[in-house]
Each structure stands twice: as C-alpha cells, then as structure tokens.
Amino acid sequence: MNKKQNSKQKIQKLAENDARPERAIQPTELLNDTLRRIFGCELADATQKQVYRALCISVRELLTEKNRVFGNRCTEKERKEVYYMSMEFLVGTSLRNNLFNLGLEAEFRKALADAGFDIDEIYAIDPDAGLGNGGLGRLASCYMDAATGMDYPMTGFSIRYEFGIFKQKIVDGWQMEFPDNWLEMGDVWLQAREDDAVEVKFGGEVREWMDNDRFKVAQVGYSSVMAVPYDMYISGYDSDAANRLVLWSAKLPQSFDMAAFSRGDYVRALERNAMAETISKVLYPADDHIQGKRLRLKQQYLLVSASLQSILKKHYKKYRTYTNLPEKVAIHINDTHPALCVPELMRLLIDEHDFGWDEAWDITCRTLSYTNHTVMSEALERWNVDLFREQLPRVYSICQEINRRLIEHLCAVYPNDWGKINYMAVIANNEVRMANLCLAACHKVNGVSKLHTDILRNGIFRDYCQITPERFLNVTNGIAYRRWLCQSDPLLTDYLKQLIGGDFLRDARALEKLLPYQNDEKVLADLMAIKRKNKERLAALIENQNGVRVDPDSIFDIQIKRLHEYKRQLLNILHVLYLYRQIKANPHGDFMPRTFIFAAKASAGYIRAKQIISLIVAASKLINNDPDVNDKLKVVFLEDYKVSLAEIIIPAADISEQISIAGKEASGTGNMKLMINGAVTIGTLDGANVEIHEQVGDENIFLFGMKAHEVEELWQRGYHPTEFITPELQAVLDMLTSGVLGQRFDDLVDSLLTNRFGTADPYMTLADFQDYARAQRDVAAVYQDKQRFARMSLINIAKAGIFSSDRAVKEYADEIWNLD
C-alpha cells in the first residue's frame, strides 16, 4: 500500500470511529506524511511556511473526511438540513479554531515544538478571512461553528471575494484603504469543485409562449456567468460533525472564450473574462448602509441563484421530488442581501421544474425564513426598478406578480388604506423593496434582540405583524464563546477550569458556577491578576504598533466596532477631551488613571465617520504628548480592526463601551464578547445591552442616557441640541474648532449644532453627554475599590452564558428551521 492510501485510510478510519476519532492521531506522522506528499520534505528540513501549509492541509483533509461521513449519515437518516445564505461570513483565522475544536491543539503544539517550531508563530501566518464587515458577518460564522458543534447539518453559502474587508492604515491622521489579498495564504483552506459549477444568467429579456397548451416563460438573450463552488470546512467543538461553507466564485463559461478566440479576438475575450470575474472580486465595505450599485446586485444574484440551484439538485437526487422541500430543507435569508431567494426559488420551481404558481408559492414560503439586522432606514435595501429589470428581467417579472397578488390581498385586509398598502408593497415608487419581499413570503421573521424585535413588531414591520403576528419572533444574538473566551483568553479559561471544572466548555450556562465565589478575596485577586496579564499583552502590542506606552494599572476603557455615527464614538472622544480639560485645570487632583482604546474601520466613502477617526487620532496626539496629563490619561487608536486583533484586545478590557443612541443598535455582539471576558459595560439601554442588564442587574453595569421611547419623545417634542450645552461642553467643542488639535473639525461641530447637513445632532450625542459623563465618574469611583470592581467583573463572566451562540442556534433550529 502506498503512503497516500495509507494516510487516507487512516483518516477515514478515524473519522468513522465515533468515540473521539482524533484522539488516535499521531501529529508528527501526519505532518510528515502531508509534507512528503505536498513538498517532498519532512519536518526536519521544512520551512515554517511549508509547515503551516502542511498543517492546514492535514486539518482540512481530516475535516473533509468527517464531513463526508457526517453527510452520509444525515442522508441515510433523511435529516432536515439548513442552508444559511449570507453575503458575509467573517471567519477570521481557522487553524487554531479547528485544532481547538478537534481537541488536537496540545498534541500539535508539542509535536511542532519537538521539531523546533513554535505553533504560535505558525498561527500568526494564518490570515484572517475577512469576508464580512462587522457584526452581521461574524454572527454568521459564530452560527456555523455552533451548529456544527451541536451536530446540526448546516451549510453556509456566500461569495469567495478575492479581496475581503480592506486593510486600514492611518496616514497623516486620515483612514486609507488597502486591498486585502487574503487568498495568497488563505487559499489553503479552500477546495474548488470545478465540476459542480453552475450557470447564472444576467440581462436579456423575458419570452413567453404556449407549448402544448402549457404557458411557458424563459429568459432569452442573456449573458452567462459560471459560479464555481469552493468549500471551506467548518469544525465544531468536540463533535463528530463537520459542515461546509460554500463560497461561489464567478467565471466566464468556456464556450464564450472559444468563440472570441476563434475570431482571433484574444484581448476582447480576456476583457470579458475579467468583467465576469469582477462579480466576486471584492466585498462591499459598507455596514448598515446600502449603495444600490449594479455590481452588488449581481453579487447577490450570483449567490442566490447558484446556491438555490445546487440545493434543488441535491434535494432531487435524494428524494426525486421537490414537493417535500419545506419538510427537508430550511433556507435562511441573513438580512435582505439574499432576499432574491424569494423570486429565484419561484423562478426555478415554475420555469425549470414545471410547478404552478400557487404550489410554488406555498413551497417557497414554507422553506424560507428571514432575519432582520437593522432598523436604520438607510440600510433597508431598495433597488431601482430599471436597474433591477435590466439585470434580472425574469426575476423582475416574478416580483411584479408577487406584488400584484400581495396588493390584492392587502386591499382585502386594509380596504382603502392606500398609505399602508403602499408602505407594504414589494414594488412601489419605482423601487423593489427587499425587506417587503421577505415579509411577503417568509414563514418566520426574526429580530436579533428583545428590544429590536419589539421595534420591528410595533414599528417598521407593524402592518405585516398585525396580519400574521405568529410569524414574528425574537432570537437574541449569540457568540461562539469557545473562540472568544477559551481560545483568546487561555489564562482565564485554564483558571476557570481549575476553579469550577470544565463543564462550561460544553455548556456556557455552567459559568454560573462562578457566582458563589463573588466574595472570595483570593478568587477576586486571581481574576485581577489574569486581567493584568492580558492588559500587559495589549500594552505591549500598543507600544509596538503605536509607539505609545500605556499603564496596565490604568482603566482600560475600550470601544471596538465599526465606525458609525449612531454608535457614537464621537460621544466617547468628546468626553475624553472633557476629562483632559479637567486634568489640565487641576493637574494635582485625585484622578483615576485611564486609557481609552479605540479600533474601528469606516466605510470607504463615509466621510463623517473618517472625520471622527481623525478626531480620535488628533486627540490622542495632543493628550499622549502632554506631560501634564501623562500618567493619568492616554488615548489609543489601533489600526486595522479585525477578528484576530479583537481576540487580543477583548481579554484586556476593563470597561466595554456600548453607547449607541437607544433604538438604533439592533443587538451588538461585541458587548457579549467583552462581557464574557470580564469587562463591565458602560452603555445605553439599546440592543442586547437590555438583556445584559437583565442578567447582571443594576449593580453590575453602568447605564446612562435616554431610553428608546425617550429618544422618540424628544424627537416628537423637538430636539434642540444647543439646549444641552454646558460651559464645559462648549469649551470642548471649542477645542475642535480652535486648531489646538493640530487641525480644525468645523464639520463635526456643525453637524452637532446646525441644520446645515440636515438634522442637527441626529444621534443626540449632546443630549446624552451629561449623563454619560456622570456614568464615567461612577466608573472611576467604583474602580478605586479594586475588589468591588473585580466582583462586578466576575458576575459579568458568570452571567454571560446565555449569550452563547449554542443557545441562539438551538432557538433557530427549534422555532424557525424545525430541525430534528
């Protein structure tokens, strides 16, 4: 038997063995085997990069085999499967996560060390797969991990962007974007399946005709793009399952090239090729915002059409019918980006599989479900009718028919209420509205936190909810805490294992076993010592990247998330300047030393957000170089926020800034990651902060600001920001316009005070300022009492279990997808 077969069989045997298959693996043997196959060398003479690739390939092969066995088992048992459609999966790095999940971390660490390699250096080679913007994309990845850990058959579908979220650099205080060529190293995780490529049709027109008394419709004169699937295998903690994330890549069909080649038109053929391939070139870098670009619509259709075609093909092969689709398949629409699932599934059933409208509609509705992730009006996707019809003529004609029938129905439910009917329509005012398309079809619609779902029910989706309230439910977001706690904070994890046992690794609710220790001085001191170590690690990174020395004994106050006005990084930095002025006025006063740490990317075209970054950077220059405040106040902006950077920042946080204007942050998930690492929240009652507050109680959170209904009431009454300006706050605003920051921020101040750009202070930063400053004073006062703060921190860790993505995925599985 040759070596290749030998290793394949070994893996197969391992994967088929139910009881912890990976336990039997010999890391050195496996690595040497892969190195010989791929590079013709062994550990003794391999380079670090070769070892990295060989390690990834070994893990990938292990997972491939697990996936095959798991898939067969699911097919045998005819288990219902879920397909999670999402334009974003913010995977982050894979190697450490996979080894951890497979229970192989320690073995490989040792084997590599024996061969003279440091596994942490090898981890550092693994690039972040940044195929997402922020919370929504990371949530999708957390759900894949959790579903796999719980043995649910779940496949993710997305796009194989050649360039993920851009790399951020700050040049002269201004954000610059650089391409993220993640595939250079990251391709090692992907397995192409050229033979399973699927044709996707754009443009052309709709032709209708009669065929033996049957009415037929088809799209003609279209141009084709081939979608090629690439598999990325997803592991689950201590689980027999392995699932797949399928990423589609756009390619021109072969036949097309040939025609041009035969005319000798080589350059044009290549040009066309490049045009087709731009569809999967780059991730759109806007978060909570739409741009309405043609290329983006094409990306969405590529994802939806290719995925649905492959789902239907697999289903038919298994069951030889489509009528049982809703019993065996759940397709989830992650935000409206894949909302084209509604008309595309209709199109495939009607045009390609001969269903009549009513039966196709019944199958479509019972198969699809939808999660809404925002109430921000600028993020609700709407497509210009002309653009939509030009690119997707047949899909458009189906949308028209959906709309016609919908309006007929609504006229019966809300007779003569044209305002309402117009608001609920799928096509109106020359636009196709993607949220209404989902609301018209999906059998379940959910929000992502209690408050957010209430706002959907009583606010933007009220009219739909009134007709069928049973379709609307809440599933509060959750996080893959094995990545965000266990892997990113090994010190805390090991300590917890010793103190309360390892149950929490399987069930996050077991973290509550920490509660009885809340008055145990030794435990509180140990927790503080661990936090201090993590702060030292972050301080070293800050010194290395920013050349700024920060004191690990100061309060590490952290705001990390996308830069968006509603998230109010501006409120934070204005308050920092306010503190700066206080210290300057009283340099010998008793002041709790604090370090304010920011990291955030702004969407490339979002100028106001970029100005806020500049302000933070300018403030940090002024403050960090002022000897009067030096040991008391520091401000740091860390470049290029991404999953792997978050994994280092979060364990070092004392204070978690969750300060969005109430009613706007659908949930937030950073708030949960920081909490489970022992950070205490300073926040508004917004998104999942409401539920964090429910868990920890008034005593263990610093709440401030208006509640969602108070925000609404103030808008009703009329909001005049200048009424909220005290002399101290005015002095801070003056700093922005005076030039002391090295440049002037007139635009930012204008946006707070005048109507020149629309509403003055649209996120009510000034209205909440005083109470925020009060809450920050409370933070400083409490922190003086180290034990009291440590107790708050302990309670936050102990009560964070409910925010596990295991809980969230189980709710989806039980209440939305009806998985067994």
Ligand code: CR6
């Ligand atoms: N920007 C919400 O704003 C939520 C995530 C995941 C967001 C955020 O509050 O936690 O989704 N929304 O549900 C969108 O992306 C549209 C986000 O990440």
